[in-house]
Amino acid sequence: MAVSTPLKIIAVLVPAIAVFLAISQSGTWQLLNGIINQGIAGSEPQTYVLSDDPVVVYVKDFVSHQEAAHLANLANGRFAPSPMWDNDGKPHIDKAYRLSMTAKLDRTDPVIKRIEDRARSFPFYKNLGDFMPIVVQNYGIAGQYRDHYDWFDDRHAVGGNIVSTFFVYIHSNCTGGGTNFARLNPPSSLDEEERWCEFIDCDRPLDEGVTFKPILGNAIYWENLHADDSGHVRTLHAGMPVTSGNKMGMNMWTWKTA
Template sequence: MAFKPSSLIEYALLAIPLYLFAISPLLRIFFPDVASSTTSSYQSFERTDSLIIPDDTLQCPPHSYATHIAHHEPLVIYVENFLSDAEAEHLVALAEKSYQLSTVFTGEAESFDPKIRNSSKALLARDDVVRCIEQRAREFQGWRKDVYIERLWAQKYEAGGHYTYHYDWSGDLSHRSGGRLSTFMVYLSADCEGGGTKFPRLGKPGEGKWCEFVDCEAKDEDGEGEGVVFKPRKGAAVYWENFRPDGRGYEETWHAGLPVKSGTKIGLNIWSWWQPGYSEALNRLETEREAKTSPDEL
């Protein structure tokens, strides 16, 4: 049978609505990354107050700390004196009236489950002390491109308080538009027994001097492995990277806040979020907003 050019046109006309209303929606469902690969990472952008835009004009007092590399891959660093005593005490006072029960996310639901996480949390108001600590955390990492400090939260653990094993990362960065790149666990107050931060899949960094910072007598009491337990010490911090260079999460960062046996531990979470295009999107939205609110030019 002879081929007619008109047939090709008819097939094309039939194929266009088929793609628009059937194939394309299915691609978005089953292959969301592929379907959106030709669009900018901030096409569906929504501003969030949880990410801090760097302020290069902020002037902070000088501060010094000592770093000790506990593990190279993933990079885990123990930081002595990340906060001064005055800064730690200021944050403890700042958080005191803002505590609420800490929750956990399971799928799309948020709930309080003390078997998983038994603590209270407080979002810290961004006064000058807090803003300078945000800046310090960013400087510590070398002012990484497209990386933003998240709003700071204090965490209070009283007797029996704990946070069971978990990751701070989720998914593969190569398949996501953003992710929690790194973590600081900072100790604001450590008037407690127990309450260490345990990484069961990491080995102890050593003996001797390290025994000031890690529990060299720790045993495998929970069946997760002996690992390494960092002691809570006022003003100190444990910093770690959550993702490999290829975007896969480090399974070795599986960690827990061990139960507080007595007293109170107050910690500070400093998370860094990788979000390409975020600043550009904010600038674009601000430009659009100004254009809409400015009087029409004659």
Template sequence: MFQYVIGLLAIFLVFSNPISDFLYPDRATRINNVSPRPKFNESLLAIDPPNATAPECAPDGYVARILSREPLIVYLENFLNEEERKHLLDISEPIFVPSTITNNGEATHRDSSVRDSHVALIPRTDPVRCIESRARALQGWRPDLWIERVRTQRYGPGGHYNHHFDWSSNTRGWGRVSSLMVWVEGSDSLKGGGTEFPLIKRPAEKEWCRLIQCTDDMEEDKGTGVIFKVVPGNAVYWENFAADGRGYEETWHAGLPVQEGTKTGLNIWSFGRI
């Protein structure tokens, strides 16, 4: 009897994987297509040297609210505190340069008709490293995910960024997996400058009207299109790829033109395995 059981177990071990691969071909494809980490420019990633001492960071104080589940979009209130916002503005001011765009992921050029703003690749001070750490913790400390060097963006009157994706392609299972758009500053005179996601289903609950632009018939409106208000300290997190590696078309978004005043944002992008 014992030998019979051992024989059945051996047969199961031999054939279980082929059978499961036949029944679940998508699973087999995902496993077989896992590719090694590609080579990348580590100077563009927020990577600490092995002997670096972790900064002392205040406890996280933000509140998360899910706006969309597919793709995942999470609104974060109080992602930055007032001291962090001031620090970001102070270190950005001397190094702002005109922003550029790229059509092939490599060469860049300036085209103010597409993107009109100033950008700063900010130094990794201790407060900045705490913000990076917060963004990584939000995503569960994944071992195959890296925070890119963060950038501030300043938009003056007429400043805008036409509709675009943060992701470009799925490169053998790797890419810019997520985005965090954080509002650092919105001047008292600010008009316009909201961030639009025209393909996202608009929530009907009036509680969202503090954070997004609403219409008078909010509860009856079942349409698409969300425009986030500029609320300093708050942020929006979204994922750029579906589980099958497809880039989410719904993440098409734009920084709408600033009519008066200025706004400053912080981009936190994450590169990793899709």
């Protein structure tokens, strides 16, 4: 069927407008956070889209070094062995699979509230629920979390699901300890690879997916669910073993009620 000239124009304009809006939103987010963070040492957040299915975005300078140190201090004295959860939401400890310590933070802290506001204004964030209690994960030598998902198989059994995740590196004095997404595709072109090598381990074999380096202040954001609320299998990820030093990361999970 022939397409009229006005429809052809619309077909060209719509995707162009969508791209423009995404860039504008990202730029506005960076500008707003530059204003919010005046007086705090560090750079404005910069976003890098690795994947659009699932949505996976790397954020450089999501938190300042001062904010990261504050979060680490808040966690001191609160750590307990990190649990794992069954599909019915029941926790258990399995140190052979997950070896780390977890601390739950007080969301009324003004720094946490500021970071939550920053996350809500993130241009890729879908505000479909509320943040769960903010937690810090502490990984010492040999600390790791093997392949896992952040979503539950049966959302009705637990009353909802984790629709999206921010993982923020707040201490990264370590070797090893990268965050591996085994089912994501590495950058496809040489130019892309060179640009991404600042943030991902480009020395790992291509068939191992993508491993993000633990870099202080930076974050990874990803969406865990499809539009129909089913879990996205390509979000399989792991905290790789720490071989020396210490790594701490903050999780911000958005809970969507079933």
